Amino acid sequence: MSQRIMPIPCILIPCLLLTVSALAAPQERHYSPVTSQRLINPESENWLMYRGSYNSWGYSELKQINRRNVARLKPVWAFSTGMREGHQAPPIVNDGYMFITTPHNHLLALDAKTGDLLWKYQRDLPEDLMQMHPTNRGVALYADLVFMATADAYLVALRASDGQVVWETEVADYTSGYYMTLAPLAVSGNVMVGVSGGEFGIRGFVAAFDAATGKPRWKTYTIPAPGEFGNDSWPGDTWKTGGVPVWITGSYDPALDLSYWGTGNGGPWMGDTRTGDNLYATSVIALDTNSGQIKGYHQYHHNDSWDWDEVSAPLLINFQRGDRTIKGLVHPGRNGYLWFLERTQDGIGFVDTLPYVKQNVFVSIDADTGRPEYDPKRTPGTNKPAEFCPSLWGGKDWPPAAYNPDTRLLYIPANDNLCGSMEGAEVEYSPGQVFMVGAEGKNQLVLHEDAKDHIGILQAWDVDQARLKWSVPFKSHNWGPVLTTAGDLVFMGGTNDRYFRAFDARNGKILWQQRTNSGVIGVPTSYQVDDRQYIAVLSGYGVDAEREQSGINQLRGESHHVPQGGVLWVFSLD
Amino acid sequence: MHRDHASLSVEHDPSTTLWHLVLIESTISFRNKKNQIVMATSIVNRSRRIFVKVLMDFGVLASLPFVSRPIAARPPEKTRPQADDLMVYAEGDRKGQLIQAADLQINAKPIAALPMEPVSSIIRAGSRLNKVMLVRLDTARLSSKTAKHGADGVLAYSSVCTHTGCDVNRWNDTTSRMVCSCHESEFEVADAARVVKGPAPKPLAMLPLKEVEGQLVVKSGFTRRVGFQQM
Ligand code: FES
Numbered sequence: 001m002s003q004r005i006m007p008i009p010c011i012l013i014p015c016l017l018l019t020v021s022a023l024a025a026p027q028e029r030h031y032s033p034v035t036s037q038r039l040i041n042p043e044s045e046n047w048l049m050y051r052g053s054y055n056s057w058g059y060s061e062l063k064q065i066n067r068r069n070v071a072r073l074k075p076v077w078a079f080s081t082g083m084r085e086g087h088q089a090p091p092i093v094n095d096g097y098m099f100i101t102t103p104h105n106h107l108l109a110l111d112a113k114t115g116d117l118l119w120k121y122q123r124d125l126p127e128d129l130m131q132m133h134p135t136n137r138g139v140a141l142y143a144d145l146v147f148m149a150t151a152d153a154y155l156v157a158l159r160a161s162d163g164q165v166v167w168e169t170e171v172a173d174y175t176s177g178y179y180m181t182l183a184p185l186a187v188s189g190n191v192m193v194g195v196s197g198g199e200f201g202i203r204g205f206v207a208a209f210d211a212a213t214g215k216p217r218w219k220t221y222t223i224p225a226p227g228e229f230g231n232d233s234w235p236g237d238t239w240k241t242g243g244v245p246v247w248i249t250g251s252y253d254p255a256l257d258l259s260y261w262g263t264g265n266g267g268p269w270m271g272d273t274r275t276g277d278n279l280y281a282t283s284v285i286a287l288d289t290n291s292g293q294i295k296g297y298h299q300y301h302h303n304d305s306w307d308w309d310e311v312s313a314p315l316l317i318n319f320q321r322g323d324r325t326i327k328g329l330v331h332p333g334r335n336g337y338l339w340f341l342e343r344t345q346d347g348i349g350f351v352d353t354l355p356y357v358k359q360n361v362f363v364s365i366d367a368d369t370g371r372p373e374y375d376p377k378r379t380p381g382t383n384k385p386a387e388f389c390p391s392l393w394g395g396k397d398w399p400p401a402a403y404n405p406d407t408r409l410l411y412i413p414a415n416d417n418l419c420g421s422m423e424g425a426e427v428e429y430s431p432g433q434v435f436m437v438g439a440e441g442k443n444q445l446v447l448h449e450d451a452k453d454h455i456g457i458l459q460a461w462d463v464d465q466a467r468l469k470w471s472v473p474f475k476s477h478n479w480g481p482v483l484t485t486a487g488d489l490v491f492m493g494g495t496n497d498r499y500f501r502a503f504d505a506r507n508g509k510i511l512w513q514q515r516t517n518s519g520v521i522g523v524p525t526s527y528q529v530d531d532r533q534y535i536a537v538l539s540g541y542g543v544d545a546e547r548e549q550s551g552i553n554q555l556r557g558e559s560h561h562v563p564q565g566g567v568l569w570v571f572s573l574d
Numbered sequence: 575m576h577r578d579h580a581s582l583s584v585e586h587d588p589s590t591t592l593w594h595l596v597l598i599e600s601t602i603s604f605r606n607k608k609n610q611i612v613m614a615t616s617i618v619n620r621s622r623r624i625f626v627k628v629l630m631d632f633g634v635l636a637s638l639p640f641v642s643r644p645i646a647a648r649p650p651e652k653t654r655p656q657a658d659d660l661m662v663y664a665e666g667d668r669k670g671q672l673i674q675a676a677d678l679q680i681n682a683k684p685i686a687a688l689p690m691e692p693v694s695s696i697i698r699a700g701s702r703l704n705k706v707m708l709v710r711l712d713t714a715r716l717s718s719k720t721a722k723h724g725a726d727g728v729l730a731y732s733s734v735c736t737h738t739g740c741d742v743n744r745w746n747d748t749t750s751r752m753v754c755s756c757h758e759s760e761f762e763v764a765d766a767a768r769v770v771k772g773p774a775p776k777p778l779a780m781l782p783l784k785e786v787e788g789q790l791v792v793k794s795g796f797t798r799r800v801g802f803q804q805m
Binding site: 083104128 | 665701702740744755773
């Protein structure tokens with residue numbers, strides 16, 4: 001642990017400068033400490049974590065705004081972050097305090113009702129940092145603290161009421177390619193984070209820190225060391241630089257006391273550079289939150305060659321199969337398959353799976369284990385080109401799907417009809433340097449002819465029948481995280497026309513839309529202050545959505561431009 | 575700014591940081607990371623006309639709070655390239671060896687290089703922001719502002735992409751462009767690394783060169799700020 005913060009008395013001029021740019025001091029206001037109990041049973045008026053609840057549903061019980069009145073939804077205030085690039089964080093709300101983060105690790109506390117800025121923290125990032133993905137996906141709350149994972153791989157704890165830094169801990173060394181973008185997960189006094197850097201030859205891990213002090217509690221690598229189970233699925237020393245990052249917040253089942261984390265692909269990208277299954281890449285792992293021990297896993301696909309990170313945490317949904325209710329894990333994979341798994345104290349079982357977008361790589365799936373068989377013609381390698389569907393950004397990338405217990409539908413922000421082609425070249429590991437397809441490697445998008453009709457698509461799946469109930473196509477690709485509410489609504493942006501939309505959760509009908517400043521790739525949330533329900537979302541295009549836009553522009557011969565710049569939008573009924 | 579910043583926080587590494595307290599006029603100044611001197615009026619001890627100059631490095635001034643990695647009095651290996659530095663191979667079999675102008679062939683793949691302090695022979699390998707890519711183009715192809723910073727067609731560009739800081743590691747010999755494989759920004763080498771494609775907002779910094787008896791020598795510091803802007 002590194003303690004970089006040393007309070008130095010406010011002497012001399014810095015203080016003067018501080019005053020010049022100081023915000024109005026936050027007024028005295030109450031902040032209710034976030035307890036384990038509250039995190040297990042969050043109040044509907046608050047949004048206390050990344051997906052609102054440990055089961056990762058992205059569901060709000062609020063229904064003042066509902067399908068009958070949503071047409072009257074109006075912006076009530078907005079806030080400009082002053083930052084470019086990808087604004088993906090959910091506005092997280094406790095007791096009228098709202099916390100948002102931006103690329104380059106600004107953390108802002110706002111009055112959730114009025115939009116007043118209460119305080120702001122700006123991380124001083126090192127000047128030699130590389131940022132493959134300039135974004136941040138929000139904070140975690142515990143006790144009276146707010147936690148942010150940073151691009152220079154620190155975990156920072158700030159006092160929620162005034163932004164005072166209470167501690168910060170180095171999680172990993174950024175110069176070897178580690179960085180963090182995910183919202184931390186707070187469980188029973190531990191704050192857990194995973195690391196990004198799969199593109200730079202890191203060895204991924206999930207680690208837990210004491211919420212009060214920042215002291216490390218445990219660290220579990222996503223690639224086993226020699227002597228540990230699974231290490232033999234990596235040849236030679238490849239386990240040391242095999243990637244397998246964890247860059248999306250896990251789910252948590254308090255009854256089993258297990259947290260579920262999705263893992264990224266192995267590195268470098270071509271599977272033939274690391275022959276074997278490469279555990280626990282492209283998997284879901286069940287971690288004991290007290291010890292960090294891996295209690296179970298399911299590998300969605302082995303020996304990845306398509307950059308299909310499976311980092312989205314599965315949604316904890318109990319679904320029916322015949323007469324049986326299965327305590328499930330549901331995951332719309334980047335690999336284009338929708339996975340239904342079973343969670344138990346001892347592990348993770350396979351139930352069934354089916355493709356939800358065009359997928360031409362898997363030729364069969366083992367009915368007992370769920371292990372796919374690959375078409376070699378669709379599997380790129382070193383000096384071996386191959387075309388495959390879906391593209392490297394998958395059927396769904398990181399934007400989270402949502403589940404509504406009233407409709408029993410799972411809402412997937414998907415992309416279809418977009419394929420890819422890759423060819424790996426020789427690639428040598430050098431610490432902190434890109435370790436993907438090699439400098440001479442190729443990585444391109446390919447449009448399927450049906451892309452004329454649509455690429456983006458919002459799908460609603462009946463989880464009990466594993467059947468598509470409805471879908472709404474978009475010509476644009478789709479990077480819209482999904483929120484669903486007890487008001488029979490689904491909210492999603494994600495398209496390149498800058499709209500943020502409300503859909504009827506029962507049939508997909510578009511009931512309302514608002515054109516915003518930029519593309520909406522932020523995670524939407526809902527909360528209530530003083531009897532009034534709000535919907536909040538960050539609009540600020542960038543990162544992979546923008547990269548994909550420029551790729552599609554080239555293929556379509558278009559020059560569609562989505563402006564950048566982050567703005568938080570907050571809506572309510574007029 | 576908020577009141578948290580009332581407590582100034584600095585990482586203080588005695589080996590790299592110099593805190594100068596000098597009694598001078600009624601101003602206080604300090605240097606930010608761009609080496610700009612930032613001045614402010616002192617409120618200290620006016621009556622005795624004793625004022626304090628605080629010379630320290632505050633990181634990017636705009637990115638308050640003052641949690642900073644000081645770079646004042648950097649050691650030579652971390653210092654940005656200086657006039658008269660020599661160039662050495664940054665990687666490969668000849669890593670650390672001097673690069674001669676004749677080592678560069680027209681339109682061949684760029685060579686990754688680091689500046690070397692000529693007296694102490696200390697290679698400035700302490701920061702990735704010091705790395706440059708050397709490439710030679712036919713002088714007839716060069717724009718005038720490019721030619722003037724080159725040594726008979728040999729050009730040195732910062733290897734750090736202005737988008738989000740990856741190494742610009744790819745070469746397209748058909749177009750003579752440097753390409754960043756992180757997000758596919760392309761830079762026109764013959765025209766001062768103008769951005770021709772991709773998300774990079776600015777050209778790569780150039781390191782002016784001259785040739786002295788076959789040796790590549792740095793003429794002056796980078797033409798623009800190296801790295802990317804965090805905004
Ligand atoms: S870092 Fe070079 S294009 Fe993004």
